[in-house]
Amino acid sequence: MKLRRSNLYKIAIVSMIGISNITISKPAIADDVECGDTITTSVTLNQDLTCDVxxxxxxxxxxxxxxxxGYEVKCDGGEVGVLLEGRAALLRGGQVADCEVGVLANGNGFHNIQAVSSTANASAGFQLVSNSNYMTACTAQANTGVGLIVTGERNNVFQNxxxxxxxxxxxIDGDRSYITENFCFENIGSGIEINDSSNSWIVENASENNGTSGAGTAGILMNDFDQQYNLIILNVGILNEDFDAQDLNSDPCNSTNLWRNNTFDTADPSCLD
Incomplete structure (x- = not known):
């Protein structure tokens, strides 16, 4: 019997494109942030910005x-809203909108993105290109591309x-990704799409009302890239178009990708559980 939408499935939800024409920018000092700035200290944004760089x-x-x-950075024709470089930069608590990519984690990784909303971006709300980044309590909404593209390895995406x-x-394109306790709802494409990614954990996510009928979408979709050793466990998928779960690899019932203890109404093949 079909499960109905319930707040149960929002449990624990708390809240490379190439870079061209990068403008040479000046360092920012505390509380004096302008378009094109490079931030190398701890600063606080104190106004909305609309930037053409x-x-x-x-x-x-x-x-x-x-x-x-809580302030917003909006692109006016620019490709990237906020770029994280170096190692272990921190971004938190605001909005990014109308860019090609809203927030791009590059450099040496280990960046921390907290409670950021990214909307109306053309390619992606967020993209994690570098390795070992942490993205927590963020929202990617109404982007004309993908909510989040995980490109690098060992990225942690938690409660978004x-x-x-x-x-x-x-x-998910990067190996050893850890995607857990996220809520994917009413995306026109799939809720979670596992592409060229192996050894990743997709755990305790909720994927509901995603997809377009007949368009090859699913609540959780594993495309045919011969991925190995992914764990897809304890997820909930309901009311998605076509399938709540789908694995397009050959013989997915006997592969090294383990689908275990999930809650799906519809699955292709039916061995996915």
């Missing part, structure tokens, strides 16, 4: 930390919301 802002770790305090994006909520 790309990236609009660059945060370089380990000392670069940008607290957006991906909704109403034109393509998939989450697209």
């Amino acid at each position: 790309s990236p609009a802002l660059t945060v370089i770790g380990p000392d670069g930390r940008l607290d957006m305090t 919301i991906f909704e109403e994006n034109t393509l998939s909520g989450i697209q």
Whole structure:
């Protein structure tokens, strides 16, 4: 019997494209942030910004930390909203909109993205290109591309919301990704799309009302890339178009990708559980 939508499935939800024409920018000082700035210390955004340079802002770790305090960075024709470079930069607490990619984690990785909303971006709300980044309590909504593209390895995506994006909520291309306790809702593409990714964990996510009938979408979709040793466990998929879960690899019932203890109404093949 079909399960109905319930707040149960929002449990624990708390809340490379190439870069061209990058403008040479000046360092930012505390609380004096302007379009094109490079942030290398701890600063606080104190106004909305609309920027025609790309990236609009660059945060370089380990000392670069940008607290957006609820303000918005909007692109006016620029490719990247906020670019994280170096190692272990911090971005938190605001909105990024109308860019090609809203937030791009590059450099040496270990960046931390917290409670950021990314909307109306053309290619992706967020893209994790470097390795070992942490993305927590963020929202990717109404992007005309993908909510999140995971390109690098060992990225951690925890307790985020991906909704109403034109393509998939989450697209996983990097190995050893850890995708857990995220909520994917009403994306026109798949909720979670596992592409060229092996040894990844997709655990305790909820994927609901995603997809377009007949368009090859699913609540959780594993495309045919001969992936290996992925764990897809304890997820919930309901009311998705076509299938709640689908694995397009040959003989998925006997592969090294393990689908275990999930809750799906519809699965292709039916051995996915």
